Amino acid sequence: MKKVELVEAVAEEAGITKADATRAIDATFKVITEALTKGDKVPLVGFGTFGVSQRAAREGRNPRTGATVQIAARNAVTFKAGSALKDAVN
Numbered sequence: 001m002k003k004v005e006l007v008e009a010v011a012e013e014a015g016i017t018k019a020d021a022t023r024a025i026d027a028t029f030k031v032i033t034e035a036l037t038k039g040d041k042v043p044l045v046g047f048g049t050f051g052v053s054q055r056a057a058r059e060g061r062n063p064r065t066g067a068t069v070q071i072a073a074r075n076a077v078t079f080k081a082g083s084a085l086k087d088a089v090n
Contacts, residue, residue, distance in 0.1 A: 046084040
């Protein structure tokens with residue numbers, strides 16, 4: 001599902017205009033992004049939890065040359081699906 005399709009579905013489900021749905025979705029994504037940037041978790045009961053995990057620096061290999069490459073430490077976004085979402089999918 002693309003963002004445009006998401007906006008249309010939200011607008012229809014909530015009975016609002018596409019412009020209002022776009023603003024609501026953009027605001028939701030912005031708030032989640034800001035919370036994750038601060039290192040906070042974002043639990044959405046019944047849906048899942050967004051979080052941040054730290055990935056340590058490590059050695060990797062270039063598959064073409066076989067040369068060893070250093071991969072820098074970084075933060076990664078994680079998502080753990082809630083039980084209601086898992087049940088809905090299965």
